[in-house]
Amino acid sequence: MQGLDLSFLHIRLLDVVDIILVAVIMYYVYNLIRGTIAVNILFGLVIIYLAYILVDQLSMRLLSRILGGFVQVGFLALIIVFQQEIRRFLLLIGKNANLKKNTWWTYFFGDKTLKKTNLAYIKATLDACKSMKASRTGALIIFAKYFDEQYYQNSGESMDAHISKRLLESIFQKYSPLHDGAVVITDGKLKCASCILPLTDNENLPLHFGLRHRAGIGISEVSDAVAVIVSEETGEIAYAKQGRVKMNVGYAELERLLNKDA
Incomplete structure (x- = not known):
């Protein structure tokens, strides 16, 4: 009887760092949009994406094309919809980077x-x-x-x-x-x-x-x-x-x- 292959469970130190960094970014993003209308917009985008996956798996061609076109421009849509939140996130990152005032x-x-x-x-x-x-x-x-x-x-x-x-x-x-x-x-x-x-x-x-x-x-x-x-x-x-x-x-x-x- 062959042993169970668990090679996919091999985790490097960089993988742990990667997960932690993603978790930190998600935490800050959540704090930026918590309690604002952006949360409802984000939930709407997630629902549309899940609906696209579902209709694609069910081979519903018309809906797949409609939702697929939306998903393809999803990154641009995110920038437009969340421009204020992206601005705040960039300000949060760079607020202490003013070398002129903070030597x-x-x-x-x-x-x-x-x-x-x-x-x-x-x-x-x-x-x-x-x-x-x-x-x-x-x-x-x-x-x-x-x-x-x-x-x-x-x-x-x-x-x-x-x-x-x-x-x-x-x-x-x-x-x-x-x-x-x-x-x-x-x-x-x-x-x-x-x-x-x-x-x-x-x-x-x-x-x-x-x-x-x-x-x-x-x-x-x-x-x-x-x-x-x-x-x-x-x-x-x-x-x-x-x-x-x-x-x-x-x-x-x-x-x-x-x-x-x-």
Whole structure:
């Protein structure tokens, strides 16, 4: 009696590394699309592909040709449908690759000047949020690591100002011509105000979320930016990152999040 051939079970170290890398990529992709409409689109594409395999095995020629044509351009369709998610994935990979700002010296020892700047504008933001929460002044403040003109400057008023509590308050006060929209902060500077941002397509958000919340979540879906939202109705502070939102954020938690992400 011949022994069972188990040669196909031979696994190299590189095979293990390959599996781990694929698992990590799938994990990050899932995190990027979790809770968004892209999940439903992905399920629809999987169902179409499984249907194609089924009709092909059953020799249903007409359906096989129709679905086969769709599958053949599947890669191009994926790029078109998931362009925002692909953009976010590439930003996630390259967000720490800016050698101009992150040299090996600052990587290991830190940049004291940059840390002081961060502390200054984060404190100014916190103080402004406290004041706007008390007065129930609606606000949308975006912290972006990269200033992308596609989403920011082209839709708002260009600025290059030092951040202060009074400046933020004056922008978002009810009768300011710049209050309707978002301000964008990059590299410790207020780059532009009154920006119109892309709204999220997430259908699972609470019904009481207004345009500020949906815009803050939307920009965090398509970029590496984070958003601080002050509700005009309740004064509550929300924090949006990677398409997810934390509600009723306290000042201590907001400071911790901004120090980590901004």
